[in-house]
Amino acid sequence: MQELQFTDISIDSIKNQLTLQKRLHLAILRLDKIHPVVSGNKWFKLQYYLRDAKKQGYQTLLTFGGAYSNHIAATAYAAKAHGFNAIGVIRGEQPQQWSHTLQEASTQGMQLTFLPRNEFAQIKRNASAKWIEQRFGKVYAIPEGGYGKLGKYGAANILRIADTSIYTHFVSAVGTGTTVAGILQASSANQHVSGISVMKNNFGLADEIQKLSDSPVPPEFRLIHDYHFGGYARYNTELLDFMNSFYRTTHIPLDFVYTAKMMFGVFDLIRNDYFPPGSVILAIHTGGLQGNESLPTGKLLF
Numbered sequence: 001m002q003e004l005q006f007t008d009i010s011i012d013s014i015k016n017q018l019t020l021q022k023r024l025h026l027a028i029l030r031l032d033k034i035h036p037v038v039s040g041n042k043w044f045k046l047q048y049y050l051r052d053a054k055k056q057g058y059q060t061l062l063t064f065g066g067a068y069s070n071h072i073a074a075t076a077y078a079a080k081a082h083g084f085n086a087i088g089v090i091r092g093e094q095p096q097q098w099s100h101t102l103q104e105a106s107t108q109g110m111q112l113t114f115l116p117r118n119e120f121a122q123i124k125r126n127a128s129a130k131w132i133e134q135r136f137g138k139v140y141a142i143p144e145g146g147y148g149k150l151g152k153y154g155a156a157n158i159l160r161i162a163d164t165s166i167y168t169h170f171v172s173a174v175g176t177g178t179t180v181a182g183i184l185q186a187s188s189a190n191q192h193v194s195g196i197s198v199m200k201n202n203f204g205l206a207d208e209i210q211k212l213s214d215s216p217v218p219p220e221f222r223l224i225h226d227y228h229f230g231g232y233a234r235y236n237t238e239l240l241d242f243m244n245s246f247y248r249t250t251h252i253p254l255d256f257v258y259t260a261k262m263m264f265g266v267f268d269l270i271r272n273d274y275f276p277p278g279s280v281i282l283a284i285h286t287g288g289l290q291g292n293e294s295l296p297t298g299k300l301l302f
């Protein structure tokens with residue numbers, strides 16, 4: 001995606017009493033700086049899908065997501081930037097008031113189709129290819145969230161944009177598991193990967209991540225289910241307070257669906273001696289800041 005600025009990505013060091021006391025290094029990989037909407041891991045996950053669609057001569061991309069989906073927003077932008085038409089199949093009945101995400105996607109030229117939840121789930125699960133073709137003709141379908149092996153190969157490139165060999169630990173938020181599967185693929189044997197699940201009790205994730213991986217997932221890989229704050233896109237005052245205080249001290253904005261839960265988890269894990277002294281931790285800011293637009297105004301400092 002030519003107009004996106006790779007050079008803006010930075011790795012910011014985070015030093016505070018806790019990291020000093022526990023004698024470890026913490027840094028954050030700012031994928032949120034790539035672009036305000038096509039930010040973070042979604043940009044990486046889309047790369048090989050876009051390339052594949054182009055190679056196969058498709059003119060239209062179709063994908064799935066909820067009304068607040070970062071993936072829908074990112075696909076709408078990426079499709080436009082690459083000269084594709086785009087169709088977004090949105091979970092649930094058409095709302096009276098479109099979310100910020102849907103308005104943005106539509107402004108980018110994405111055509112939106114709303115599907116009742118049960119139908120949406122079925123189409124994703126079953127022979128969706130047939131349904132898609134009957135309804136929309138010849139379109140290139142990208143799985144919800146950019147899930148899949150092509151998404152994973154794209155996510156593996158996250159660790160290749162800078163020298164990441166100095167890190168002993170990588171931490172990322174986990175939705176579908178595609179990103180963390182890519183990070184596992186690109187990390188080396190002496191680097192530990194931890195994923196913080198943003199869904200409640202999504203214990204099928206470990207199998208999903210193994211399915212996405214070309215080789216056995218190393219036994220040191222940890223999926224952590226303790227920081228979902230009630231479930232997907234749920235939040236409470238403690239999480240919002242954390243986002244504000246993190247912003248106050250670092251000037252780094254987080255999103256309430258993914259990266260705030262990840263960062264909250266990182267600090268809590270540090271407090272609980274999850275990382276041995278001397279660890280060099282890279283937390284991956286996977287972007288997704290557009291999701292904060294769905295919070296009531298005035299909740300966040302940024």
Ligand SMILES: *Cc1c(COP(=O)(O)O)cnc(C)c1O
Pocket residue numbers: 040041042070071145173174175176177178179180255258259286287288289
């Ligand atoms: C989609 C998303 C994730 C989750 O990525 P998966 O590959 O689905 O696990 C994490 N962080 C942000 C900001 C996202 O938008």
